Amino acid sequence: MTDISRTRTKTRDLTAVDLEYKSAIGAEIDLDEIDLDAISDETNFETDDIETWLKGLLRKKQMIFYGPPGTGKTFVSKHIAEEITDGTDGIYDLVQFHQSYEYEDFIQGIRPSISNDDENGDLVYTLQEGTFIEFCEEARDRNSPCILILDEINRADVSAVFGELMYLLEYRGPEHSVQLAQNTEEDDAFDIPENVYLFGTMNTADRSIALVDFALRRRFAFIPLRPNYEVLRDEYRGSGLNIESLISTLEEINGEIDDENFSLGFTYFLDIDLEDELENVWKFEIEPYLEEYFIDNPGKVREYKWGNVDIDL
Incomplete structure (x- = not known):
């Protein structure tokens, strides 16, 4: 079993009255709905900087905070995700990448399980959805931005973990759906919902940053975080x-x-x-x-x- 640390924060389901009273952000993040001052107060970064980060996120739909250890990359990611999803039916989640993290954990893979069909409890192998597929399926049922934080993204072999996702990160929506490698159902193609955003964190003191290829770099907005005393x-x-x-x-x-x-x-x-x-x-x-x-x-x-x-x- 892989060691996946997950933290989910889910706002309550909004009633029709809530939705009429509060304007949900919608699938696209609306900068006018984001309290930049609140994020600044929590993180001590300037509102102009935060607004610039969010504009990069709107343009690419995914961004990576990178910098040396102790600069608050995960802390900042979580606070921005909380602010964006607050008061909406959106969610945010966090998954910890590591050296053993693989495509089968993130996208989908064939895993052993105990059959409940008979008394013997035989071992069977079934195709199971990974963290990202599960997150996207939940996001499809929501009307607001949903954010998945990929903590220490460069600790894993990102190109291998992402697989077909490298294409889908650049081209969103059903018209750009692809057949996943291990899925044999021809009519069961996958696409990333428009309301899904990715935050990554990357420790530059970890020399594995050199392994992050240019295909990945081109698909993310890269935001440096330096010591902020x-x-x-x-x-x-x-x-x-x-x-x-x-x-x-x-x-x-x-x-x-x-x-x-x-x-x-x-x-x-x-x-x-x-x-x-x-x-x-x-x-x-x-x-x-x-x-x-x-x-x-x-x-x-x-x-x-x-x-x-x-x-x-």
Whole structure:
């Protein structure tokens, strides 16, 4: 069995009164219906940036947030998906990609199951729908945008996982339906509903990003997320902590790294008791990361060991 982590958020079914009172966004995302300020407040990214991202999503119907670890790629994806589907009959879902994730998991495949037709419970092999097919079938019954988040998309062999989807990502609607590889029913072609959107996240510190081919790149809007230390300032505003001391150290380290694909992000330091837990986070998360990056420069690692950094909260 593959290890698929799924998180589904489903708004309640809207009644006829609801639909008359609230204007559902419809199959196409309407930027006028999106509360950009709410997304900005939650993520600390500028509304102009968020609007630009969403325009890219409208143009391509799928986008990928990419950047170094700790820059909030999944966090931002979920908040945008929540805002788009809020108050509509739309849904969003999340699936975690990994090295063992395959076409049979995402699209469809023949899997073993126990037969219930007789007392023996014989093992039978049946064609079963994968995560994406199930999501699309549910989206067909809805009138609003439905968003599937593909977390760590570059951890899997994306071209193999997507299969026929590489064509369908570019051409939507029933007129562009295709016969899936393992489906023998001639009249059972598949298409992606117009109201389905894909968000991906991609960790640029994971060298498997080099395996993402240009066919995939052309079908997604790629949005870089860099360390945004305003999030830390906002998180600890009013706490009395000297957060600038931590930020200046992170900026100094990122200057030494000198590669924005491997920069240290900010999420390491969120949702913790910073005074009590900073040393623990630094020793067991930041130092191992630096040891891997500066593997040929142990002196640089020693320079940024916990006992040598000047962070005075």
